[in-house]
Amino acid sequence: MTSCKRIFAASLLLLCLGYGLHILFTPSQSLRFDQQVYIWQRVWTAEHPEALKRSRPLFSTLRILGMQFHPQEGTRHFTVNTSLIKQDGRPVWLVARLDGQLTRFNNQQVIQHIQQTLREWQKAGITLAGVEIDYDAPTAKLPEYLTLLSALHQVLPTNIKLSVTALPTWLDSPHLARLLRIADTSVLQVHNVLSPEKGLLDASLAQRWVKQYARQTTHPFFIALPAYGSALTSDNRVESEAPLYVAEGMRELSVSPQTIADFIQYLEQHPPRGLQGLVWFRLPLAGDRRAWSLTTLEAVIQHHPLTPRWSLIIAQHADEQLFDLAIKNSGEIDAPLPKKIILPNADCLFADGASHYQVQPGSSSLNFARVSARQLRAGESSPLGWARCNQKLQGEFNVIP
Structure with a gap:
């Protein structure tokens, strides 16, 4: 009986020591103010x-x-x-x-x-x-x-x-x-x-x-x-x-x-x-x-990720070759408009920029370059311009911040 008590006491002591070491060496959670x-x-x-x-x-x-x-x-x-x-x-x-x-x-x-x-x-x-x-x-x-x-x-x-x-x-x-x-x-x-x-x-x-x-x-x-x-x-x-x-x-x-x-x-x-x-x-x-x-x-x-997310909005007119384009801030943070937005493999005849963008020539792409700065709030969109293209724009695009 005495031996069992000693074993129990030793086990309890080891358990307490282990818990104490866990508390001591486990990084404390950061404080929220x-x-x-x-x-x-x-x-x-x-x-x-x-x-x-x-x-x-x-x-x-x-x-x-x-x-x-x-x-x-x-x-x-x-x-x-x-x-x-x-x-x-x-x-x-x-x-x-x-x-x-x-x-x-x-x-x-x-x-x-x-x-x-x-x-x-x-x-x-x-x-x-x-x-x-x-x-x-x-x-x-x-x-x-x-x-x-x-x-x-x-x-x-x-x-x-x-x-x-x-x-x-x-x-x-x-x-x-x-x-x-x-x-x-x-x-x-x-x-x-x-x-x-x-x-x-x-x-x-x-x-x-x-x-x-x-x-x-x-x-x-x-x-x-x-x-x-x-x-x-x-x-x-x-x-x-x-x-x-x-x-x-x-x-x-x-x-x-x-x-x-x-x-x-x-x-x-x-x-x-x-x-x-x-x-x-x-x-x-x-x-x-x-x-x-x-x-x-x-x-x-709330400590959310603060990475900008961009979406391309393409609106097709009744004339199926004519498109209006806009860039949307789909993320959670306000962000400056991208310096450049590129639509690869866009077979377009004519295009023009609007608002803060102008069109730059590209052999097989449609390129919009920013000409004036603007902070775009989360959830807001800004016009890019319009384009007349031989085929429907698919929505693929690249952004240069």
């Missing part, structure tokens, strides 16, 4: 209801721009569709933006405007989680900014948290630690315009910023990520909301979905202490051509 989104449009349109509806499975919380303090324009309160937000039901952060050009501001007036909007939104039935102050403060202005934050925090109700948008340029400031102690939480902005070549995100630099930031804050924090493009003007000002036709002649800045996906994967595999989640800038509307489509944003968040 909370996903939130900024609603930054200054004018609410008929596109917002559908965008909010489609975004519900993706984002737990909405951070909505409610007001802006500007040195020339003064204080602007934006008319938010509060009934729509109440119906949506998700927690909301009121975002108050202080323009970076502000050299001074009246703390009492800023606080009064914030309190007024909080009361209006609460009266409208919005579930308020907190107030976020978005101020691209010069580092030298941080002491004054601290005074505002401290005064605001003292008057906020206990159920309303205070958050700040933090800049990487503050990382070496001796005032940053105190600022982060005043706020209940914060959002580190890692997208930046360093140069047109670097685009909106330098991943290696952003990783370094996040590590530095995590060492300085004792409160939970989020990271703001870009899901849009911008234009850089001749004097290096950034236009993120100007329509594309207005921004002609400017240098386009963007960030690829794959770059962001790789950065998120790094964060999930090496989660910094205190990092709670990601806040995306900004909620895409159907007419917002600078923002990624919601389909692309979802693909990045």
Whole structure:
């Protein structure tokens, strides 16, 4: 009997050791972060209801721009569709933006405007989680900014948290630690315009910023990520909301979905202490051509493959020799139109390009070459041109990205 007990005890010990070694040496699953989104449009349109509806499975919380303090324009309160937000039901952060050009501001007036909007939104039935102050403060202005934050925090109700948008340029400031102690939480902005070549995100630099930031804050924090493009003007000002036709002649800045996906994967595999989640800038509307489509944003968040897929659309006329052609983005990510689309073994008499393409001569193929760039959203199509051919086009094609 004693021998059996010893054998049982030894077996149990080996089993526990084996399980412990399995836990110790098995790679842990990567962390999935909370996903939130900024609603930054200054004018609410008929596109917002559908965008909010489609975004519900993706984002737990909405951070909505409610007001802006500007040195020339003064204080602007934006008319938010509060009934729509109440119906949506998700927690909301009121975002108050202080323009970076502000050299001074009246703390009492800023606080009064914030309190007024909080009361209006609460009266409208919005579930308020907190107030976020978005101020691209010069580092030298941080002491004054601290005074505002401290005064605001003292008057906020206990159920309303205070958050700040933090800049990487503050990382070496001796005032940053105190600022982060005043706020209940914060959002580190890692997208930046360093140069047109670097685009909106330098991943290696952003990783370094996040590590530095995590060492300085004792409160939970989020990271703001870009899901849009911008234009850089001749004097290096950034236009993120100007329509594309207005921004002609400017240098386009963007960030690829794959770059962001790789950065998120790094964060999930090496989660910094205190990092709670990601806040995306900004909620895409159907007419917002600078923002990624919601389909692309979802693909990045859900870790789907980010490879473009192209389909050729061939429409035959009543005249059986006449065809209209278009290229369709059948994948999950927005992608630039291909540089060249080749239909091999196409016996065509005449052809002409349309929209962003022109026809190039080919002895036994029909070739469409891109003459102007365009980002084609997932699910959208763009005309290639037309062709008159001796035989029906079969749909075989090759793409040169």
